[in-house]
Amino acid sequence: MDNIIEGLEQYLEKKHPCIVCGSNSLGEFAKQDYLNAMKCNDCGMISVNPHFTEEGLDTFYNEYYSNRAKDSNLSELRKKAYIEDKNWVQNFVSGGKVLDVGCSDGSFLSYFDESVWDRHGIDLTDNALSLAKRDHNITTYKGKIWDVDVGKNYDLVMMRGVVEHFRDPIIALNKCADILKPGGILFLTATPNGNSFAFNLYKEKWRMFTPYEHIHFFTVDLLTKVLSKKSMNLLSRHFQYEETPYANLEEDFAKIVKDISIISTENSRNNVDLSPPFPESMLTAVWKKL
Numbered sequence: 368m369d370n371i372i373e374g375l376e377q378y379l380e381k382k383h384p385c386i387v388c389g390s391n392s393l394g395e396f397a398k399q400d401y402l403n404a405m406k407c408n409d410c411g412m413i414s415v416n417p418h419f420t421e422e423g424l425d426t427f428y429n430e431y432y433s434n435r436a437k438d439s440n441l442s443e444l445r446k447k448a449y450i451e452d453k454n455w456v457q458n459f460v461s462g463g464k465v466l467d468v469g470c471s472d473g474s475f476l477s478y479f480d481e482s483v484w485d486r487h488g489i490d491l492t493d494n495a496l497s498l499a500k501r502d503h504n505i506t507t508y509k510g511k512i513w514d515v516d517v518g519k520n521y522d523l524v525m526m527r528g529v530v531e532h533f534r535d536p537i538i539a540l541n542k543c544a545d546i547l548k549p550g551g552i553l554f555l556t557a558t559p560n561g562n563s564f565a566f567n568l569y570k571e572k573w574r575m576f577t578p579y580e581h582i583h584f585f586t587v588d589l590l591t592k593v594l595s596k597k598s599m600n601l602l603s604r605h606f607q608y609e610e611t612p613y614a615n616l617e618e619d620f621a622k623i624v625k626d627i628s629i630i631s632t633e634n635s636r637n638n639v640d641l642s643p644p645f646p647e648s649m650l651t652a653v654w655k656k657l
């Protein structure tokens with residue numbers, strides 16, 4: 368991984384204004400290697416800035432992700448998380464045409480009942496998409512959501528742990544809004560929350576601060592601000608924690624208490640390990656198109 372990271376430095380593009388409000392008033396919030404997360408002093412948006420070009424990101428994902436081993440235990444936990452997410456969003460829309468942006472091998476979509484959902488997915492790699500098609504009968508599209516014609520009139524468009532990876536998430540969010548039918552639902556989940564207690568406390572030691580992959584740290588309010596320009600209204604928000612397979616209330620809170628003491632005594636995070644899972648670290652929300 369270290370070699371890949373050094374090799375990527377050439378792909379950094381120049382520093383850019385806040386992607387939400389356009390402000391140039393940015394302050395350093397967290398840092399890892401040569402990557403800085405900058406927080407907008409005007410709206411609070413946090414982004415890795417400067418971050419990689421599209422070419423740099425493609426290089427990272429091709430060289431790093433293709434070598435990543437599959438962890439079957441994680442997959443078991445992920446299945447429970449998928450079911451939680453599917454059940455929650457079905458409170459707002461119970462069937463119709465659905466697109467999963469970043470569908471991978473179709474695992475998440477496979478939990479949406481084929482008899483009431485017309486299932487579509489988009490992703491970047493042939494391997495994953497052929498599994499989605501073969502194992503789950505999903506209609507697939509290859510490429511980046513803003514480049515590809517995925518049809519329209521969707522009842523539900525969803526991004527699970529995806530929006531924070533895009534170099535330009537605004538283009539992606541706008542495209543999602545455009546392909547929904549009136550009354551359709553956009554569902555974002557498993558996305559790091561830029562204004563969470565654990566991020567504010569742990570900064571670069573926050574478990575979700577992985578700046579090679581996670582470029583943007585939205586809040587529900589900032590997403591709502593972006594989406595309101597596309598006639599999308601926030602319907603509901605939810606912060607998953609206790610119901611997830613990752614939470615351990617006793618251990619997580621005990622670690623936080625201990626770490627607060629270390630961080631405040633030493634005025635440094637050098638001697639704390641990565642943050643535990645914690646309430647409000649991850650955001651889940653739905654918006655409805657007018």
Ligand SMILES: [Zn+2]
Pocket residue numbers: 385386387388389390407408409410411412
């Ligand atoms: Zn801003």
